[in-house]
Amino acid sequence: MNAPEAAPAEFDPVSALSAIAGVADWIGLRFVEEVSQHRSVRNGKPERNQVHVRRGAMVEAVMEGNLAYAATPDLSHAGLQDAAGRAARLARAGARHAVAAFSPGLRPAVSGAFAGPCAQCFDTLSLEELTARLIAACSRLRVSGDIVETMAEITLTQHSSCYATSSGTDIAQRFHLVSQNFVATAQDGPEIQRRSLNGPVARCLQGGLEVLDFDCIYRECERAGREALELLAAEDCPGGTRDLLLAPDQMLLQIHESVGHPLELDRILGDERNYAGWSFVKPEDFGRLQYGSPLMNISFDPTLPGEFACYGFDDGGNRAHREYLIRGGLLLRGLGGLESQARLGLPGVANFRSAGWNRPPIDRMANLNLEPGDSTLDDMIASVERGIYMSANRSWSIDDYRRKFQFGCEYAHLIEDGRLTRVVRNPNYRGVTLPFWHSLKKVGNLDTFGIFGTPFCGKGEPHQMIRVGHASPHCLFANVEVFGGGR
Amino acid sequence: MSFARDTHRLLERLSDHAFAALRPGEALSLSLSAENQTYLRFNTGKVRQATGVRQWRLELDFRARDRQVTFTTDLSGRVDRDHRDLHALLARARSDAASLPPDPFAAPLENPSQSEEWHEVATPDPAEVIEQIAVATAGTDFAGLFAAGPQIRAVRNSTGQNHWFATSGFFLDYSLFTVNSAGENKAVKGLLSGTGWRASELALAIEADRHRLDQLRMPSRTLAPGEYRAYLAPAAVAHVVELLSWGAVSFGAWKKGGSALRRWIEGEVPLSERFSLRENFALGLGPRFNSLGELAPLQLPIAERGAPKNLLTGARSAREYGVTSNGAESGLWSEEQLRSPEILPGDLPERDALKRLDSGLYIGNLHYLNWSDLKSARVTGMTRYACFLIEHGEIVAPIQDLRFDDSLYRIFGTELEALSEETRLFPATETYGQRALGGCKVPGILLSRFRLTL
Numbered sequence: 001m002n003a004p005e006a007a008p009a010e011f012d013p014v015s016a017l018s019a020i021a022g023v024a025d026w027i028g029l030r031f032v033e034e035v036s037q038h039r040s041v042r043n044g045k046p047e048r049n050q051v052h053v054r055r056g057a058m059v060e061a062v063m064e065g066n067l068a069y070a071a072t073p074d075l076s077h078a079g080l081q082d083a084a085g086r087a088a089r090l091a092r093a094g095a096r097h098a099v100a101a102f103s104p105g106l107r108p109a110v111s112g113a114f115a116g117p118c119a120q121c122f123d124t125l126s127l128e129e130l131t132a133r134l135i136a137a138c139s140r141l142r143v144s145g146d147i148v149e150t151m152a153e154i155t156l157t158q159h160s161s162c163y164a165t166s167s168g169t170d171i172a173q174r175f176h177l178v179s180q181n182f183v184a185t186a187q188d189g190p191e192i193q194r195r196s197l198n199g200p201v202a203r204c205l206q207g208g209l210e211v212l213d214f215d216c217i218y219r220e221c222e223r224a225g226r227e228a229l230e231l232l233a234a235e236d237c238p239g240g241t242r243d244l245l246l247a248p249d250q251m252l253l254q255i256h257e258s259v260g261h262p263l264e265l266d267r268i269l270g271d272e273r274n275y276a277g278w279s280f281v282k283p284e285d286f287g288r289l290q291y292g293s294p295l296m297n298i299s300f301d302p303t304l305p306g307e308f309a310c311y312g313f314d315d316g317g318n319r320a321h322r323e324y325l326i327r328g329g330l331l332l333r334g335l336g337g338l339e340s341q342a343r344l345g346l347p348g349v350a351n352f353r354s355a356g357w358n359r360p361p362i363d364r365m366a367n368l369n370l371e372p373g374d375s376t377l378d379d380m381i382a383s384v385e386r387g388i389y390m391s392a393n394r395s396w397s398i399d400d401y402r403r404k405f406q407f408g409c410e411y412a413h414l415i416e417d418g419r420l421t422r423v424v425r426n427p428n429y430r431g432v433t434l435p436f437w438h439s440l441k442k443v444g445n446l447d448t449f450g451i452f453g454t455p456f457c458g459k460g461e462p463h464q465m466i467r468v469g470h471a472s473p474h475c476l477f478a479n480v481e482v483f484g485g486g487r
Numbered sequence: 488m489s490f491a492r493d494t495h496r497l498l499e500r501l502s503d504h505a506f507a508a509l510r511p512g513e514a515l516s517l518s519l520s521a522e523n524q525t526y527l528r529f530n531t532g533k534v535r536q537a538t539g540v541r542q543w544r545l546e547l548d549f550r551a552r553d554r555q556v557t558f559t560t561d562l563s564g565r566v567d568r569d570h571r572d573l574h575a576l577l578a579r580a581r582s583d584a585a586s587l588p589p590d591p592f593a594a595p596l597e598n599p600s601q602s603e604e605w606h607e608v609a610t611p612d613p614a615e616v617i618e619q620i621a622v623a624t625a626g627t628d629f630a631g632l633f634a635a636g637p638q639i640r641a642v643r644n645s646t647g648q649n650h651w652f653a654t655s656g657f658f659l660d661y662s663l664f665t666v667n668s669a670g671e672n673k674a675v676k677g678l679l680s681g682t683g684w685r686a687s688e689l690a691l692a693i694e695a696d697r698h699r700l701d702q703l704r705m706p707s708r709t710l711a712p713g714e715y716r717a718y719l720a721p722a723a724v725a726h727v728v729e730l731l732s733w734g735a736v737s738f739g740a741w742k743k744g745g746s747a748l749r750r751w752i753e754g755e756v757p758l759s760e761r762f763s764l765r766e767n768f769a770l771g772l773g774p775r776f777n778s779l780g781e782l783a784p785l786q787l788p789i790a791e792r793g794a795p796k797n798l799l800t801g802a803r804s805a806r807e808y809g810v811t812s813n814g815a816e817s818g819l820w821s822e823e824q825l826r827s828p829e830i831l832p833g834d835l836p837e838r839d840a841l842k843r844l845d846s847g848l849y850i851g852n853l854h855y856l857n858w859s860d861l862k863s864a865r866v867t868g869m870t871r872y873a874c875f876l877i878e879h880g881e882i883v884a885p886i887q888d889l890r891f892d893d894s895l896y897r898i899f900g901t902e903l904e905a906l907s908e909e910t911r912l913f914p915a916t917e918t919y920g921q922r923a924l925g926g927c928k929v930p931g932i933l934l935s936r937f938r939l940t941l
Contacts, residue, residue, distance in 0.1 A: 093614035462918035485860035
């Protein structure tokens with residue numbers, strides 16, 4: 001692929017660190033380089049051809065027991081010296097009023113490396129060929145003249161980071177990431193409907209070009225085009241209470257908003273209260289709160305091959321492991337890195353992550369998954385007398401304590417007497433987090449499992465947009481309020 | 488030299504070098520965003536994280552033979568290193584462009600204008616700010632973000648266009664929390680901003696907030712979903728206006744079926760004669776030029792007394808649909824966006840708002856808005872911060888937060904009973920990637936009915 005290659009070898013964080021180590025009582029240096037290509041084609045014509053190169057370093061300095069940060073894109077000795085001095089001055093400035101004191105245990109002295117999967121490098125496909133395939137995808141999406149717009153886009157990202165500290169941490173990580181978005185817009189007079197492959201940019205995976213099976217993509221584009229036409233002709237989603245079967249490409253949003261965010265320890269500590277919000281979960285709930293039905297098993301899993309947010313270490317140097325957060329519906333553990341764990345005295349996970357070189361790490365989701373159960377998709381549908389089967393997120397909203405949510409999907413079938421019947425358009429549902437998860441009555445098996453993600457999880461002050469992965473089987477919930485569009 | 492002056496010199500040298508390296512038939516636009524910010528994040532009145540961020544982000548928009556490619560890169564701030572990188576990116580841009588089919592909607596780079604604005608003030612000392620915030624907020628539960636320092640936006644292109652905007656200022660975006668008699672968390676929201684930080688202004692604001700917190704300590708009421716009369720304070724209205732940038736008033740989004748206000752734009756559904764919306768760069772919250780260097784009108788009416796007047800139109804939409812650009816900017820995820828919107832005020836004095844509401848809801852703020860049905864312009868979201876049940880013009884009790892799901896055709900249409908005489912200015916506090924410029928100016932709105940659903 002014709003794009004600048006990331007070249008982490010150019011910068012050696014350990015030697016760079018040694019040159020600035022005397023500036024503060026303790027010092028850390030995180031170097032990040034990322035090259036991201038965004039290629040999109042609309043209606044068969046080039047729309048965006050963008051390459052983003054991000055390169056810089058975040059210096060962490062401790063003075064008088066307080067840690068502060070300074071970010072710089074100037075990787076020269078003078079640039080890093082200047083950043084270290086700025087971080088040290090900020091650390092001293094905040095020392096009397098710090099939320100918590102720094103201790104070296106918050107940055108483990110570990111060495112290691114991690115490389116995500118990449119069987120086929122991005123440079124094995126020319127830009128000309130990739131563009132031709134996106135144009136072909138557009139033509140597959142356009143299954144009829146009623147498809148008035150088609151969009152095919154792919155983002156290929158190479159990301160590398162190194163982290164070194166004066167207490168001996170030395171970590172290097174490298175990732176290849178692929179995001180896809182394919183959308184058909186259908187119009188019949190005033191009625192406009194969109195159908196995409198699994199919702200906007202939900203197809204996010206780690207890997208090289210082997211992630212992109214274009215024959216499969218073309219077939220799915222044709223299906224999306226046909227389903228957009230189905231939606232044009234469909235009735236609006238009826239209102240009322242029904243059993244709700246959610247596909248993995250909507251479960252990703254349900255898990256993200258109503259499990260992931262409320263379990264973030266920094267939210268529980270109140271760090272996010274001025275922006276994203278607090279949490280209905282309290283520190284004393286861990287080990288006690290029955291979050292959902294016994295079928296609910298949620299894991300933090302940075303090890304699931306190919307999932308979007310796999311890594312070996314978080315940005316504080318904490319080695320990442322798979323952990324259950326909820327098992328049998330019981331809340332066990334929160335999403336918090338070593339700083340939050342120390343502040344709360346609770347166990348957490350390795351999820352202290354930053355969105356880039358110019359932001360400090362905070363508690364983030366990474367891969368947060370709902371573990372498979374034992375139901376087949378057919379069994380779940382057959383068990384429903386009056387229900388609805390929704391796929392692919394298109395609208396999302398939840399309150400600042402993560403209780404009352406409302407989500408909308410692209411596509412739905414009614415389920416009547418154990419069978420999928422009519423397609424309905426504008427399907428939405430709403431609920432309250434704990435009663436909703438307690439209503440989980442069937443969890444699909446591994447055959448119904450899907451791995452998705454998003455590059456757009458927003459949080460933090462200053463704000464940070466980060467990549468997360470969510471994998472889930474199909475799930476069936478009892479008696480959910482559903483409704484359609486209009487009024 | 489100041490950060491802004493150094494940056495000006497850096498851009499001059501880099502752009503001269505890059506433009507000189509172009510070959511016949513090529514054109515190049517360079518768009519720079521730079522900042523030297525101090526971000527102080529607070530929780531419980533203490534510093535959670537303090538971060539200095541110095542960055543220069545350069546976008547190269549390269550054109551050759553009807554092809555367009557864009558590269559963005561972090562400059563190091565060192566001319567020699569950045570010259571080298573820019574040269575490599577230019578070579579790569581040339582090669583990428585040669586691999587692509589023609590882009591029929593890439594608007595040619597032009598040279599219609601030049602501008603230069605400097606607003607430089609000294610950045611306050613973080614140590615002093617931290618100490619002053621600690622003193623002013625003592626005894627409260629304070630959380631928030633302080634940001635201060637220079638911000639720069641600049642565009643130059645190879646046909647001679649040259650725009651420069653440098654500003655410096657601060658914001659303190661904060662919340663104060665309390666616990667009411669039923670053990671529920673309650674909060675008020677505050678925002679201070681300007682060019683010169685003065686601790687005395689924070690002290691006054693916190694004092695007023697303490698009074699507002701007292702009102703929230705009463706036990707809150709749980710209300711049933713349904714339709715209520717409602718007064719949305721300006722901070723709540725600002726969130727609704729923000730959502731308009733998700734395609735609602737974008738020409739490109741309208742043509743592609745992505746505008747929630749399509750039926751209004753096409754004359755099928757009216758909005759209230761009380762509703763007027765415009766882009767107003769006279770608010771002074773950011774530059775008039777966009778990242779292509781197109782200069783937007785100082786004021787652009789979008790809705791005038793309920794009637795559609797203009798849609799935001801950028802160069803690409805203009806080229807595709809054969810209309811004239813009005814210098815609008817496209818966002819990362821959406822079509823053309825509002826950068827400096829203003830809803831014109833009405834005739835309801837704010838001090839009379841509760842009396843005029845009589846019985847209903849006072850909604851201080853909203854949270855997490857999204858379209859729930861684009862075709863009917865339906866918006867869902869949550870109430871947040873200071874929201875009260877009002878009876879006979881008096882506060883009865885705070886309310887537990889409620890979800891709303893209502894249509895803009897009602898909010899700015901059939902149910903819009905009045906707008907406040909006073910308007911409030913909300914400078915942007917968004918800091919994704921970098922601190923944003925822009926903001927909005929809005930009044931409060933009185934609604935005959937507002938639909939609450941959960």
